[in-house]
Amino acid sequence: MTVRVLVADDHPVFRAGMLTVLEDLPGIEVVGQAADGREAIELAGTRQPDVVLMDLRMPDVGGLEATARIRVEHPSVAVVVLTMDSDDDSIFAALRAGARGYLLKEADVSDIERAVTSVARGEAVFGAGIAERVLALFAAGRTTAASPFPQLTPRELEVLELIAQGLDNGAIARRLVLSDKTVRNRVSDVLAKLHARSRAEMVALARDAGLGG
Known part of the structure; x- marks a missing residue:
């Protein structure tokens, strides 16, 4: 199975580097790149990726809103957040928006590869240090129950x-x-x-x- 991936990040240098990394991985095909959330939503429909690697902080439409809209408009597309934000509010908001994975940009290539292939199979994946935080959020009573406005923090x-x-x-x-x-x-x-x-x-x-x- 080849996993079709769309990369959404407003930093062109990081985006280019991620494209190079992904294109070298077996079983992964890059089908597009977006510089902001609005473009990511559009390309999720036209390019039909299996997975979107989504930055949170982007101009115009941010990653949280883009994630929520993609999950509603294209429910077969899985979103993995790839960001520098490691605070609890960002993690929780991403889960509420429908993200299936959450990685920090310092993640190893092997972690990114595992996340992409795993969420494409319907699993949920969290990077080093994030999984424990997610479990702690649930233990504290904060759940990903449906929210009328998942794009909001x-x-x-x-x-x-x-x-x-x-x-x-x-x-x-x-x-x-x-x-x-x-x-x-x-x-x-x-x-x-x-x-x-x-x-x-x-x-x-x-x-x-x-x-x-």
């Missing part, structure tokens, strides 16, 4: 819940002990990820999904 979902409850930015900043600027940035991120044209539309989407009750 836990903090963004928290902000959206408070917006749906009718709180303004100042009240949210006080509740979460954040600066006004941080809250404004999180609200802007949520607006963009939900493709909402206004705060009122964002509130309507959140309440339709059961938030704010």
